[in-house]
Every structure is written in C-alpha cells, then in structure tokens.
Amino acid sequence: MNAMTVEGDFSAPPASGVGIEGGATALGRSDQGFLKVEGLRKAYQEDKPVFDHVNFSLDRGEFVCVIGHSGCGKTTILNVLAGLDTASGGHVIMAGREVSGPSLDRGVVFQSHALMPWLTVRKNIAFAVKSRYPDWTAAQINAHVEKNVALVGLSHAIDKKPSALSGGMKQRVGIARAFAIQPKMLLLDEPFGALDALTRGTIQDELMAIVRQTQQTVFMITHDVDEAILLADRILLMSNGADTAQGYVPGGIAEVVVNPLPRQRTRAALHHLEGYYPLRNHIVDFLVSRAKPH
Numbered sequence: 035m036n037a038m039t040v041e042g043d044f045s046a047p048p049a050s051g052v053g054i055e056g057g058a059t060a061l062g063r064s065d066q067g068f069l070k071v072e073g074l075r076k077a078y079q080e081d082k083p084v085f086d087h088v089n090f091s092l093d094r095g096e097f098v099c100v101i102g103h104s105g106c107g108k109t110t111i112l113n114v115l116a117g118l119d120t121a122s123g124g125h126v127i128m129a130g131r132e133v134s135g136p137s138l139d140r141g142v143v144f145q146s147h148a149l150m151p152w153l154t155v156r157k158n159i160a161f162a163v164k165s166r167y168p169d170w171t172a173a174q175i176n177a178h179v180e181k182n183v184a185l186v187g188l189s190h191a192i193d194k195k196p197s198a199l200s201g202g203m204k205q206r207v208g209i210a211r212a213f214a215i216q217p218k219m220l221l222l223d224e225p226f227g228a229l230d231a232l233t234r235g236t237i238q239d240e241l242m243a244i245v246r247q248t249q250q251t252v253f254m255i256t257h258d259v260d261e262a263i264l265l266a267d268r269i270l271l272m273s274n275g276a277d278t279a280q281g282y283v284p285g286g287i288a289e290v291v292v293n294p295l296p297r298q299r300t301r302a303a304l305h306h307l308e309g310y311y312p313l314r315n316h317i318v319d320f321l322v323s324r325a326k327p328h
C-alpha cells in the first residue's frame with residue numbers, strides 16, 4: 035500500500051505520516067460520518083451489477099471527489115445520494131436519516147446547468163430559494179439571492195437571462211443556486227466539464243474559496259486528476275465492472291486516497307507542492323492499470 039493511501043474503510047484515519055492541514059482529520063467527532071454509504075449496489079442486470087459493496091462515509095465539511103473511467107457508476111452513485119435514483123441494495127444515510135428521495139437538503143449541480151431559460155438569473159435563483167424558504171418575504175429572498183450571486187461574482191449579470199450568459203457564467207449561476215438553498219451537502223456531477231480551461235480554473239478557485247468559507251460538505255465527480263487534487267480532501271478511485279477469467283467482477287471503490295497536500299493550496303502553486311507528483315502519478319497509474327480488470 036502506498037503511504038498516501040487508505041484502503042477499505044473510507045472513514046479510516048489517514049495513514050501515519052500523512053498530514054492534512056485543517057482537513058478532515060481536524061474535524062470534531064460530531065462532524066464524522068455525516069454521510070454514510072453502506073453496501074450500495076446497482077444492477078440493471080441482476081448477475082452483472084455495475085457496482086456492489088460500495089462503502090464510504092463523508093465527514094461534515096469534507097470535500098470528496100470520485101474518479102473513475104466512463105461507465106463505472108459515478109453518476110449513478112451521485113444520483114442515489116441525491117435521491118434521484120434508487121439503489122438495488124444498500125443504504126445512504128445523511129445526518130442520521132436514510133435518503134429516500136430528492137430533498138432541498140442536497141444541492142445538485144450537473145454538467146448542464148439546467149437553468150430556466152425564460153427567467154433572469156435573479157428569478158432562477160429566487161425560485162429555488164422560495165421553494166426552500168416558503169415563509170420568507172420577497173425582500174428577504176431578494177437579499178439572499180443578491181448575496182449568493184455576488185459570491186460567484188455575477189452581480190453585474192443578475193438581471194440577464196441565461197441566453198445572454200457564457201457557459202462559465204451559467205455554470206456559476208448553477209453553483210450560486212445550489213448554495214442559495216443552503217444545502218447540508220453539495221453534489222456536483224462534473225460541473226466544469228463543458229468549460230474551457232481558463233474559465234474552469236477561475237471557477238475552481240471560486241468554488242474552493244466558497245466551500246472553505248462555508249464549511250460545505252461536497253461530493254464531486256470529475257475526470258480531471260488535477261481538479262481532484264486541487265479540491266478534494268479525499269479521492270475515491272472507482273473501478274469498472276468487468277468479465278474476467280474468474281467470472282464477472284462488479285465495479286466499486288477500489289481505493290481511497292487521502293490528499294496529503296496543505297489544504298490552503300492554489301491552482302497556480304499546486305505543481306510546486308511537495309507530494310503533488312507522487313499523488314498525481316498514483317492516481318494516473320490507477321486509471322491506466324488498475325481501474326479496469328485485465
């Protein structure tokens with residue numbers, strides 16, 4: 035086992051010698067196991083589940099990324115966490131309650147921003163806030179919307195419709211909307227996948243700043259190894275299900291990598307941090323040689 039990794043139980047403490055400044059290990063006991071995923075299984079075809087025996091947990095305030103090849107079941111897991119899909123077996127427990135359907139306790143951001151095209155930014159977000167806080171006055175809702183739009187640097191575009199915004203701006207609106215409902219947890223499915231590298235970098239930095247500031251708990255899917263290293267406290271490496279000489283092997287969480295880099299890292303300085311290259315190589319090696327059984 036590599037020194038930077040913790041295999042098996044996701045809630046296990048990092049291997050000795052691995053430090054996370056202000057990271058998951060610094061959380062209080064009541065924050066531990068905020069989200070628990072136990073024995074999760076999804077089978078569209080009973081004898082060939084996409085994944086099985088998926089166990090992990092997230093502490094409150096933790097940022098966890100999941101990486102794996104196409105088809106391993108990342109989106110399926112996220113949708114089950116969101117309550118938008120049901121598992122074939124196992125449980126998802128958030129804050130002590132089983133997840134059994136969608137809830138405003140969980141804010142979801144997809145790759146496609148899913149804004150209502152006929153509404154302005156202000157009204158798109160106000161719609162979500164009103165659903166979350168039906169008793170709030172129009173003035174309260176408006177103030178809250180303006181605060182969250184400012185958080186993602188879009189105050190100047192608040193009264194524009196989505197058609198007048200760039201892809202990156204629309205994605206920011208999606209993030210602002212998710213934050214505005216003050217969810218207990220954010221679920222992000224490749225939220226920056228469709229953005230150019232420059233915009234992506236800027237929004238990554240913004241997201242990281244907001245998440246750190248608000249102590250938000252985040253579960254995020256990405257295909258981008260550097261994005262995971264920048265943002266995540268821990269990285270779940272997922273393997274694909276496959277037919278092997280020994281029979282069918284379902285996919286699952288093959289390994290959990292604890293990010294040993296200082297938590298106050300920036301994109302620009304990432305490559306200069308000690309430990310960055312071993313971490314990156316470890317994840318890339320997994321994707322190249324271990325994510326799919328041979």
Ligand SMILES: Nc1ncnc2c1ncn2[C@@H]1O[C@H](COP(=O)(O)OP(=O)(O)OP(=O)(O)O)[C@@H](O)[C@H]1O
Nearest residue numbers: 078084102103104105106107108109110111255257
């Ligand atoms: N409704 C469905 N019926 C049958 N199979 C499905 C259905 N939805 C998803 N699958 C299969 O389940 C597997 C996991 O899909 P999922 O979208 O969760 O993978 P993923 O890891 O998110 O992939 P990607 O990175 O390409 O988005 C895939 O093999 C997919 O073909």
